Amino acid sequence: xxxxxxxxxxxxxxxxxxxxxxxxxxxxxxxxxxxxxxxxxxxxxxxxxxxxxxxxxxxxxxxxxxxxxxxxxxxxxxxxxxxxxxxxxxxxxxxxxxxxxxxxxxxxxxxxxxxxxxxxxxxxxxxxxxxxxxxxxxxxxxxxxxxxxxxxxxxxxxxxxxxxxxxxxxxxxxxxxxxxxxxxxxxxxxxxxxxxxxxxxxxxxxxxxxxxxxxxxxxxxxxxxxxxxxxxxxxxxxxxxxxxxxxxxxxxxxxxxxxxxxxxxxxxxxxxxxxxxxxxxxxxxxxxxxxxxxxxxxxxxxxxxxxxxxxxxxxxxxxxxxxxxxxxxxxxxxxxxxxxxxxxxxxxxxxxxxxxxxxxxxxxxxxxxxxxxxxxxxxxxxxxxxxxxxxxxxxxxxxxxxxxxxxxxxxxxxxxxxxxxxxxxxxxxxxxx
Amino acid sequence: xxxxxxxxxxxxxxxxxxxxxxxxxxxxxxxxxxxxxxxxxxxxxxxxxxxxxxxxxxxxxxxxxxxxxxxxxxxxxxxxxxxxxxxxxxxxxxxxxxxxxxxxxxxxxxxxxxxxxxxxxxxxxxxxxxxxxxxxxxxxxxxxxxxxxxxxxxxxxxxxxxxxxxxxxxxxxxxxxxxxxxxxxxxxxxxxxxxxxxxxxxxxxxxxxxxxxxxxxxxxxxxxxxxxxxxxxxxxxxxxxxxxxxxxxxxxxxxxxxxxxxxxxxxxxxxxxxxxxxxxxxxxxxxxxxxxxxxxxxxxxxxxxxxxxxxxxxxxxxxxxxxxxxxxxxxxxxxxxxxxxxxxxxxxxxxxxxxxxxxxxxxxxxxxxxxxxxxxxxxxxxxxxxxxxxxxxxxxxxxxxxxxxxxxxxxxxxxxxxxxxxxxxxxxxxxxx
Numbered sequence: 001x002x003x004x005x006x007x008x009x010x011x012x013x014x015x016x017x018x019x020x021x022x023x024x025x026x027x028x029x030x031x032x033x034x035x036x037x038x039x040x041x042x043x044x045x046x047x048x049x050x051x052x053x054x055x056x057x058x059x060x061x062x063x064x065x066x067x068x069x070x071x072x073x074x075x076x077x078x079x080x081x082x083x084x085x086x087x088x089x090x091x092x093x094x095x096x097x098x099x100x101x102x103x104x105x106x107x108x109x110x111x112x113x114x115x116x117x118x119x120x121x122x123x124x125x126x127x128x129x130x131x132x133x134x135x136x137x138x139x140x141x142x143x144x145x146x147x148x149x150x151x152x153x154x155x156x157x158x159x160x161x162x163x164x165x166x167x168x169x170x171x172x173x174x175x176x177x178x179x180x181x182x183x184x185x186x187x188x189x190x191x192x193x194x195x196x197x198x199x200x201x202x203x204x205x206x207x208x209x210x211x212x213x214x215x216x217x218x219x220x221x222x223x224x225x226x227x228x229x230x231x232x233x234x235x236x237x238x239x240x241x242x243x244x245x246x247x248x249x250x251x252x253x254x255x256x257x258x259x260x261x262x263x264x265x266x267x268x269x270x271x272x273x274x275x276x277x278x279x280x281x282x283x284x285x286x287x288x289x290x291x292x293x294x295x296x297x298x299x300x301x302x303x304x305x306x307x308x309x310x311x312x313x314x315x316x317x318x319x320x321x322x323x324x325x326x327x328x329x330x331x332x333x334x335x336x337x338x339x340x341x342x343x344x345x346x347x348x349x350x351x352x353x354x355x356x357x358x359x360x361x362x363x364x365x366x367x368x369x370x371x372x373x374x375x376x377x378x379x380x381x382x383x384x385x386x387x388x389x390x391x392x393x394x395x396x397x398x399x400x401x402x403x404x405x406x407x408x409x410x411x412x413x414x415x416x417x418x419x420x421x422x423x424x425x426x427x428x429x430x431x432x433x
Numbered sequence: 434x435x436x437x438x439x440x441x442x443x444x445x446x447x448x449x450x451x452x453x454x455x456x457x458x459x460x461x462x463x464x465x466x467x468x469x470x471x472x473x474x475x476x477x478x479x480x481x482x483x484x485x486x487x488x489x490x491x492x493x494x495x496x497x498x499x500x501x502x503x504x505x506x507x508x509x510x511x512x513x514x515x516x517x518x519x520x521x522x523x524x525x526x527x528x529x530x531x532x533x534x535x536x537x538x539x540x541x542x543x544x545x546x547x548x549x550x551x552x553x554x555x556x557x558x559x560x561x562x563x564x565x566x567x568x569x570x571x572x573x574x575x576x577x578x579x580x581x582x583x584x585x586x587x588x589x590x591x592x593x594x595x596x597x598x599x600x601x602x603x604x605x606x607x608x609x610x611x612x613x614x615x616x617x618x619x620x621x622x623x624x625x626x627x628x629x630x631x632x633x634x635x636x637x638x639x640x641x642x643x644x645x646x647x648x649x650x651x652x653x654x655x656x657x658x659x660x661x662x663x664x665x666x667x668x669x670x671x672x673x674x675x676x677x678x679x680x681x682x683x684x685x686x687x688x689x690x691x692x693x694x695x696x697x698x699x700x701x702x703x704x705x706x707x708x709x710x711x712x713x714x715x716x717x718x719x720x721x722x723x724x725x726x727x728x729x730x731x732x733x734x735x736x737x738x739x740x741x742x743x744x745x746x747x748x749x750x751x752x753x754x755x756x757x758x759x760x761x762x763x764x765x766x767x768x769x770x771x772x773x774x775x776x777x778x779x780x781x782x783x784x785x786x787x788x789x790x791x792x793x794x795x796x797x798x799x800x801x802x803x804x805x806x807x808x809x810x811x812x813x814x815x816x817x818x819x820x821x822x823x824x825x826x827x828x829x830x831x832x833x834x835x836x837x838x839x840x841x842x843x844x845x846x847x848x849x850x851x852x853x854x855x856x857x858x859x860x861x862x863x864x865x866x
Contacts, residue, residue: 125598125599126597126598126599128597128685131682141681144681145681151680151681153614153616153623153677153678153680156614156616156622156623157614157623157677157678159678159681159682159685160682160685161594161595161682161683161685162594162595162596162597162685162689163595164559164561164595164783165558165559165598166558166559166647166783166784166785166786166789167647167782167783167784169647176647176648176782178781178782179650179780179781179782180780180781181586181589181590181722183586183589189589189719190586190589190590190722191722192722192723192724192780214599214600214602214609214690214691215609215690215862216862217612217862238781241781244586244590245586245590245592246681246682246683247584247586248574248577248578248584248592248679248683249564249592249593249594249679249683249684250594250679250681250682250683250684251682251683252561252592252593252594252595253777253778253780253781253783254781256595256781256783257647257648257781257782257783258647258782286622289614289623289624289625290625291625344686345686347612347613347625347686348611348612348613348671348674348686348687348689348690349600349609349611349612349690349691349862350597350599350600350686350689350690351599351600352599353599356599429648429649429650429782
């Protein structure tokens with residue numbers, strides 16, 4: 001586990017005034033991303049309050065091992081560094097942004113975030129999505145398989161599948177309503193057209209840092225060291241396509257049309273104070289197999305993160321209404337820790353690479369306030385959610401904007417946030433002839 | 434459809450003597466790949482008989498649009514060119530290698546294949562695997578779901594799933610036996626260890642050339658133009674892991690430990706004479722939905738390819754025995770054409786990129802001689818295959834070498850082959866603590 005150090009000191013403040021008291025990006029966070037200033041090329045940066053520090057611009061002030069990784073337009077090279085180098089970078093950045101003596105030399109390398117464009121932080125080699133939100137698995141399982149919601153493997157295997165990397169986009173890129181095959185239960189045959197059951201999914205993303213060569217396993221006790229950081233992930237899903245296509249090989253086009261991530265990588269180092277005990281398994285559940293079991297991971301491997309989903313429809317925007325909260329949850333509703341996910345993924349020898357992205361799967365709570373998809377909230381559309389202004393939603397409509405949020409909290413520490421993970425639904429493109 | 438032209442003339446010969454009569458790489462083939470000469474860097478090349486032509490070395494003789502794509506160590510930039518540019522390149526290469534007048538300038542850029550290393554031809558952004566071998570789907574379905582082998586969606590949806598790109602390796606790289614969770618039907622709980630039911634799968638790979646932007650669909654009539662070429666694909670599978678993990682999200686670690694491809698890209702242009710009619714669907718099968726239907730694709734979209742699998746065990750190698758044929762098949766046993774696969778993949782707006790790889794899924798024939806996996810041949814291990822020397826195989830053992838082959842044949846044309854797709858099984862690494 002990464003140690004808590006001076007960079008997490010709640011008394012620490014920055015000479016970047018907007019950082020102090022900032023909900024997402026106080027000096028205790030220092031997330032990495034790729035941004036372009038107006039008219040400029042994409043480059044690595046770190047968020048501090050309402051500004052972004054151009055890392056390449058201060059490379060000469062940074063640890064020697066780090067500087068060469070900052071010249072590209074992805075963070076893959078930074079992710080590939082040993083965790084110790086990333087920690088040294090964090091400490092140096094904390095000092096540069098806290099200590100007034102560095103202001104004169106560092107301040108010219110700050111850009112107002114409002115004038116910048118944020119990009120994907122890494123070239124994502126492979127994206128895998130898991131299914132560790134046990135309440136979600138139960139809720140969805142009941143809709144797809146009423147007699148058999150949670151399959152016998154669930155409590156042994158961190159269930160996951162390969163996802164589509166090419167269609168992952170940063171927050172803000174609109175989502176075009178996908179077209180595909182859907183078959184009503186009472187129809188004889190499917191038809192092709194725009195999805196009628198478009199949904200969001202509240203997930204965490206896990207960025208792989210140092211990878212493992214093909215054939216080399218990652219012990220669960222070391223798996224945390226392979227994680228560079230975290231983001232929010234909205235795994236948009238066309239439930240009608242999913243129900244029709246998913247057997248026997250799993251979801252495919254129901255998920256691959258678009259996934260949205262928050263563009264800032266909240267580092268594993270920044271999350272050190274927000275690690276907590278993995279909740280004990282309910283009585284009767286099997287213990288994890290030895291290759292997934294690590295005492296320290298059980299004691300400190302879970303994430304103390306509050307999660308949220310909100311919606312703002314086109315009508316709400318027109319009426320000047322604020323986004324409406326749909327659900328609130330906590331990341332401790334994951335049945336497996338992120339270290340267990342990584343260890344399992346590599347347990348067959350599969351090589352993970354710097355910049356690979358793992359999704360946790362939808363995180364829902366046991367109660368109704370914490371359901372991480374609209375399919376769960378509306379019980380498959382049967383009980384539409386009532387929104388301010390009287391609109392209802394069984395599934396998403398064109399113009400709907402979905403906003404995911406995450407905040408790490410722990411007593412005695414300054415909370416840190418993940419920043420925006422937002423996108424709006426656009427109408428389907430004209431159908432094929 | 435790509436026209437047949439002078440480059441396919443059966444009377445055409447090359448001044449590279451080994452090309453004439455070559456089983457795989459006569460001058461009518463001209464497949465692209467990435468190779469390193471001894472001590473040299475990886476670079477694009479074209480196979481001609483027992484030699485490889487260094488494309489960068491003759492760049493000045495090639496079409497202007499092509500030359501800039503030949504300086505890297507992948508073919509992604511070449512794949513991204515419009516199909517017309519690839520066709521111009523083919524015509525020029527055919528002329529350079531046929532016409533004795535070019536020999537003096539071109540011959541110094543030839544390398545003996547035996548002294549070269551072959552690499553993956555492209556940086557594979559995403560790998561998707563389909564399931565279009567209907568006899569395979571039926572055979573496997575019977576083993577996993579005896580009461581329900583072919584699901585209701587099969588004849589409407591070109592079923593596919595996302596695969597793992599990072600663990601794809603070129604022919605010749607050994608396969609380490611994977612470890613993972615497997616549960617015997619009569620066991621209370623799974624255990625973790627080396628796979629006991631390791632299998633091969635005979636597939637074709639389809640290389641994406643020009644891609645499509647996110648949200649833009651690919652009409653089936655245009656889908657062929659997005660295909661750069663073809664390869665062989667061995668989708669190694671741990672059947673014990675697969676049976677335990679695959680519900681509800683599909684195969685994951687049972688497939689992601691290693692996939693082997695033949696390193697030469699047999700271009701769509703080279704395959705022009707070997708396109709044939711898609712077999713008529715059996716009476717009672719539904720017609721494809723309109724977005725998957727194209728008259729010309731039905732008339733000429735299938736591939737006239739003979740396929741084969743052979744095995745050589747360690748004992749057979751020691752005894753000096755030749756590889757033993759396990760099965761023979763034909764690519765017309767695909768229920769969907771490659772154009773239908775591409776159109777379906779993009780039908781939800783999913784963006785395909787140059788260098789993406791699609792697998793067809795295992796291609797089995799209806800009869801016992803054409804089964805594309807050992808699981809089918811041995812009926813799940815219950816009827817082990819007898820090999821020369823008396824050994825038997827229910828599933829693969831350490832030291833087994835599996836050899837896939839493909840040859841395109843058509844009356845009046847010179848046959849072309851895909852080259853080697855071979856790998857040997859190594860023992861599992863020591864288990865995790």
